[in-house]
Amino acid sequence: MAKQDNAVDLVGLLAAEKQDLAASWVREVQESLGRRVGxxxxxxxxxxxxxxxxxxxxxxxxxxHAEQMSEVRALLTELSRNRARQGFSPSETAISVFALKTVLEPALRDGSADTVRAYLQLGRILDGLGLFTIETYTQTRDELITAQAEQLLELSTPVVRLWDGVIAVPLVGTLDSARTQVVMEKLLQALVDTGSEQAIIDITGVPAVDTQVAQHLLKTIVAARLMGAECTVSGISPQIAQTIVALGIEFDGIVTKASLADALKLALRRSGVDMVAHAGVQR
Amino acid sequence: MTAPWAAGDDPQVYSVARSADVVQIRQVIRALAQQCRLSLVDQTKMITAASELARNTLTYGGGGTVSAGVVSDASKRGVAAVFEDSGPGIADVDQAMTDGWTSGGGLGLGLSGARRLVDDFRLHTVPGEGTTVTIIKWAR
Amino acid sequence: MSDRIPILRIGDILLVSVQFDLEDQTVLNLQEDLAEQIVAKSAQGVVIDISALEIVDSFVGRMLATVAAISRVLDARTVVVGMRPAVAITLVELGLSLGGVSTALDLEKGLAKLRRPASSASQ
Incomplete structure (x- = not known):
């Protein structure tokens, strides 16, 4: 029955001046969080x-981890998730738990050995709850980051139709292997959906490519050819040209053009469209 | 050679003795890949790899078995397949894994190509005793 | 075991539509039948529609390349049409780029390609 006694002690520590303690706890946390939580x-x-x-x-x-703690864990999970979403730091989140230790400290001043023992045990439990909070917080942040990365991926990869039978992907920003793969799959699907035989991959807005990204571009061009479409790469910067040569990547058989305009001209010619400039039109 | 299966996984075993069995393996892997929600491209890669390896089991191993099922680790699920034969084995593994090398009149892309299509690839072979190839494709 | 895929003829063009997952022997039969039919019907072109195929492995890939090569020897041209994006990505990863094979997005564009002069269709 020692355990039972112990539990009663803990409860006694917390429940004796219940309203008072809870109120000081709220005040303590409120101070650390400022006005950012109502x-x-x-x-x-x-x-x-x-x-x-x-x-x-x-x-x-x-x-x-005790079974009886399931309600506490559920509440803490909700609290940690909210803090993570509202942009609080991990310390600011964990303080909600640890502040309770500070609040309990006055009870030690005139306490017996039993009170001290109870305080220490409760301290251990609170430490555990604090760690649990941080873990949940981190998990939520990870989920947020993953979700944002996916949204960015969606946002940053438009496939646009330039002409009947000509589509283009203007790539902007740093390309990593995963993003390149997504863009390329989207491009190939767009060929089918729009019945386009010409595709332009414009990398004017791409500062650098590595071997893997260059390989993905090459594979996409070959895959497009297997499907019956032709790809042109436009907007290769001098730096990227140097990288491609330095890495020894075979760009043989790949059509490249300096600008998107040149690539479009070529694509139109290949689809049998003639561009005629009329004399006398003011420029 | 450790099998990819954990307790609770329930791999089914299929025999590979005829050319029609290769078609069946493709269908089995497709069903598993869909069950694991692999992306369309990943499904296609896994089925193609399985097709190459099942044909190897038949052509070079003189027939054998394929165990296929769903596997999971801490955070993800995937499809695994183990191709086993008791054929002549592979004397020079490095050579067999080279693009374009073949001992049987194929394109020589079976082993090397299949490895590029999957996430995990393990080859275990003993000359004179047989070959086991294990492949896994994880859902992203 | 001796399943055979029907080969249709439209004018001087042979048309094959692969509708289901093929056994290796059926693939070999198709290759053989096409070679025979190109000669028998004096065909100028062959269109192989693989839009229904969910996978193309190295065996089918090799057949496509071989049929293209055979038809060139027999003074005909082969166009493979309708390959799905996932299939194309997988074939490239597998290491098969089907260098000598003409391709088109769909049947209509494939037939149009055959009607154009040889120089532009080989692109």
Whole structure:
């Protein structure tokens, strides 16, 4: 029954001056977070958490992974996720838990050995909860970053129709292997969807390419040919030209043009469109 | 040689004895790849790799078996297939993995090409005893 | 085991549409039949439609390259039409670029390619 006694001690520590402690806890956290979380919301969050924690300890929970802690973990998960989404730092998030230790410190001043023991044990549990918070926080941030990367990928890879039977992808920014792959798959699918036999990959806005990216470009051009379409690469900067030669990448059989305009001219000629400039038109 | 399966995975075993079995292996792998939600390109790559390896099992290994199923690790799921034969084995693995090298009149792209199409590729061969090739494609 | 894919004739062009996943022997039969039919029907062109195929491995790839080469020897031209994007990406990764094979996006564009003079169609 030692365990049971212990639990009662912990509860005693927390529940004795319940309202008081919870209120100081809210104040402590409020100070560290500034005005970025609404007072009412914070009050509700922490009081719920407090109730759940007391209840879990009453039921004999020994650490953060205990079954009785499931409600506490659920509340903490929600709290950590919200903080992560609102852009708080990991410390600012974890402080919500650790502040409770600070709040409990006065109880030690005139406390017995039992109180100190209870405080230390509760401290260990709170440390565990703090780590749990940071873990959840990190997980949420990772999910956010992945989601944003995917959105960026979508945003940054438009396939545009320049003419009947001519499509182009203007690539802007640094190309990594994953992004190049996505763009290329999109380009090939667009060939089918629009029935285009000419495609232009414009890399005017690309500062540099590495071997892998250059290989992906090459593979795409070969794949397009297998499907019955022709690709032209335009806008190769002097730096990229030097890289391609220095890396020893075979660009044989690949048609390149200096500018998108030149590439479009070629694509139109290949699709049998003649461009005629009329004399007398003012420029 | 460790099998890719963990407890709870439930690989099915198919025999590769006739040319029609290669077609069946392609269908089995397609169903698994769809179940794992592999992207269309990744599905196609995995099925093609399986087709090459099943044909190798038949042509060079004199027939054998394929075990295929879903595998998972901490964060992802994938399709795995193990091609086993008790044929003559491969004397020079480096040579067999070279593009364009063939001992049987093919294009010599089976092994080297299949390796490029999948995420994990393991080859175990003992001359005179047989060859085992394990491939995995993970869902992204 | 001796499945054969029908070969249609439109004027001096032979048309093959592959509609299902092929067994290796069927692939070889098709190659043989096409060589025979090019001579028998004095065909000028061959169109192989693979738009229904979800995969093309090195065996089918080799057949396509061989048929193209055979038809060149027999003074005819072969166009492979309708290869899917995922199939094309996979073939390139596999190491097969089908150098000598003419291609087109769909059947209509393939037939148009055959009607144009040889020099531009070989592109």
């Amino acid at each position: 007072a009412a919301e914070l009050d509700r969050e922490l009081r719920e958490l407090y109730e759940a924690l007391v209840e879990a300890l009453r039921q004999g929970a020994q650490d953060v």
